[in-house]
Amino acid sequence: MPAISFQSVSKAYPSPRGPQGSTFQALDHVSLDIEEGEFFGLLGPNGAGKTTMISILAGLTRASSGRVTVLGSDVQTDYADARRKLGVVPQELVFDPFFNVREMLRIQSGYFGVKNNDAWVDELLGGLGLTDKANANMRQLSGGMKRRVLVAQALVHKPPVIVLDEPTAGVDVELRQTLWQFVANLNKQGSTVLLTTHYLEEAEALCGRIAMLKTGRIVALDKTSDLLKAASSNVLRFKTGDALPIELAARARITGRIVQLPAHNALEIEQYLAAVRQAGVTVEDVEIRKADLEDVFLDVMGNTEEVGA
Template sequence: MSAISFQHVSKLYQGARGVLQALKDVSFEIEPGEFFGLLGPNGAGKTTLISILAGLTHATGGQVRVHGYDVVSQYAQARRQLGIVPQELVFDPFFTVREALRIQSGYFGVRRNDDWIDELLANLGLADKANANMRQLSGGMKRRVLVAQALVHRPPVIVLDEPTAGVDVELRQTLWQFIARLNREGHTVLLTTHYLEEAEALCHRIAMLKAGQVVALDRTSALLAGTASTMLQFKTDQALPPALAAQARVTGRIVQIKAHDAAEVESILATLRQAGCKVEDLEIGRADLEDVFLEIMQADAPAQPASPRPARAESVA
């Protein structure tokens, strides 16, 4: 049985400008114990898919199951399987951190949970904030509390929607150490992130969404193996020759250009020499997940699949 199953999921919104199709026949499964990455640019449909999984919005078509429970017809059972860390900072300003976690435990009928709450507080760097009021915490601390709330009922499936957006390095390291431990203990993790180095380091498999469709789905290692294996990186203050500018990725002074083999590396360097382009800090390394992501996102979108059945669009407020 899959930990999470998305089968032909579509989502339509009816707005002033007509019908917007946020998701188009999305199908994939996540196995128990997997660390799975869901990547895509802003507006690709990642949060919509997670909202459907969480029961916060209903799919226009298709079916979603969590450990076999349908998220619509068996909502209560499905929701108990999930611990979701949302993008937004949502908190109740009238309770302390410990009180907030006890209340969250009560939502799931979990009693006498203080030992696990203490462990969460310790592992997420919140032990000294246990009796602090939520409104007194910094943004990073509130983010840690959101993670603790998602985990307080010991869910077998953990969903992290941009959990490290706008937080410091210390929280990232603390969070990933703890989540990696839970994954080793058998918890399934679904992660969305724009920090692709995190996805590359953590995820066993990755799905990429573009315009509401799955455009790539494979093991992380296979995705990395399927692109150019060499990346030429250097710094320059000069304009690149047109032949290279069209294929380069430029961030300030840093230039990255894909190369498939040593001959192509030499060709790039020769073109730079002929153009009189002075380079510094020249490095030759392997392509990473960011290179794969950009390559896939810049490719033409696949043809839209046929809808599994006619569906009514939902109005946008």
Template sequence: MSAVSFQSVSKTFNTSKGLFQALNQVSLDIEEGEFFGLLGPNGAGKTTLISILAGLARASSGSVKVLGRDVRDDYAEARRRLGVVPQELVFDPFFSVRETLRIQSGYFGVKNNDAWIDELLESLGLADKAQSNMRQLSGGMKRRVLVAQALVHKPPIIVLDEPTAGVDVELRQTLWHFIARLNREGHTVLLTTHYLEEAEALCSRVAMLKHGNIVKLSPMSELLKSASANVLQFKTDSLLPTAMAERARVTGRIVQIPAQDAGDVEGLLAGLRQGGVVLEDVEIRRADLEDVFIHVMNEQEHSGKGVAA
């Protein structure tokens, strides 16, 4: 039995401009114990899919099950098996951190939960804030509390929707250390993130969404093997030759150009010299998930809306 099963899920919204299809026949199974990544640009449908999973929105068609429990027909049991960390900072300003977690425990019918609450507070760096009112916490600390709330009833499936957006390095390290431990202990994790280095380091399998369609579904190892063998990376203040600029990914002064092999690298360097491009900090690196992601998204842009791959 799958931990999470999406079967032919579609979602259409009525907008002032007419009907908008956020999801189009999405089918996807996440196995128990997986660390699964759901990736895509803004507006791809990731949060809509998670909202349907969590019962915050209803699919226009299709079905979603959590450990065999339908999220509509058996919603109480389905939600009990989920712990969801949302993108937005949502909190009750009238309670302390510990009170917030106790109330969340009660929401799921969990009693005498102080030992686990203490472990959550310690593991997420919140122990010294346990008696602090939620209004007194920084944005990063509030996000830690959101994570603790999602985990307080020990759900077998953890859903993280952009959990490290806008947070500091310390929180990222603390969070991923703890979540990786829970995954090793058997918890299933579903992650959406724009930090692709996190997905590459943590996820065993990923699905890429664009325009509400799954355009790539693959184990991480196979995705990386399918990428260009190398990337030529350097810094420059010069303009690139037109043909090269079309292939390049430019971030400020940093230029990255995919290269299939050593001969391709030599040809690129020769073309740059001929074009009078002054290079600094030249290096050749292996292609990473970001390179694969950009390639897949560009392919779909040129070919139109894709189907599950």
């Protein structure tokens, strides 16, 4: 039995800009099974449909068609069972300003009928670095600390399926390390984890399998290792303050002074460097590296053909 199953799920919203009666297709017959114990990544650009999928999974939005289950419980017809099996960490910082951290976790436990779980609350506080903030009012916490509390709230009823929707957006390195160590440990103990993130190095390091969404459709679905194998084998990387020749600029990924060019073989690398020299471009810190998940992601998003789906 899959931990999470999307069965030909579609979602259409009324279009605010189109003619009256027109719709915007947020999801288009998405089918996806996530097995128990997986650490699964759901990637895609803004507007691809990731948040819509999670909203349907969490019961916040009703699908236009199709079916979604959590460990066999339908999110619409068996919604109470589905909610108990699911812990969701949202993108937004949502909190009650009138309670301290421990009170918030006790209240959240009560929503699921969980009593006398102070030992687990203490473990959550310790694992997420919140022990010294247990009696602090939520209004007194920094943004990073509030996000840690959101994670603890999602886990307080010990759900077997955990959904992390951009959990490290805008937070410091320390929180990322603390969070991933804690969640990875839960995954080793059998919890299923679904992660959405724009930090692709996190997805590459953590996720055993990845799906990529584009305009409401799955355009890639495979093991992370197989997606990386399918990418171009190398990337030429260097720094420059000069403008690249037009033909190189069209192929390059440029971030400030850093230029990265996909290279399938040594001859292609030589051709890039020759073109740079001929154009009089001054370069430094030249290196050749293996393609990473960001390279795969950009390649897939720029290609309309589906990969492994």
